[in-house]
Amino acid sequence: MPVKKQPRVVFSFPTTSDAIRFEKTALEWKYTGRLIPVPREISAGCGLCWSAPPKHKEGLKRMAVRMNIRVEGVYELML
Numbered sequence: 001m002p003v004k005k006q007p008r009v010v011f012s013f014p015t016t017s018d019a020i021r022f023e024k025t026a027l028e029w030k031y032t033g034r035l036i037p038v039p040r041e042i043s044a045g046c047g048l049c050w051s052a053p054p055k056h057k058e059g060l061k062r063m064a065v066r067m068n069i070r071v072e073g074v075y076e077l078m079l
Contacts, residue, residue, distance in 0.1 A: 010049050
């Protein structure tokens, strides 16, 4: 049985170290989500991106700015 797709916000990064730093910080800040391979609908400098519920989009964007984490792009996708 296929998995039902759901809306997700996806953050892409220029480097793998940015992705790992984002993951570490997001989990410390108690955001839900996880690193996933970059979906083929988008491109990124590294092969990882952070997938989270859409309700966390603005908070995660503020977190990245505050913690000086480079984000390449922010997308809303059905995954």
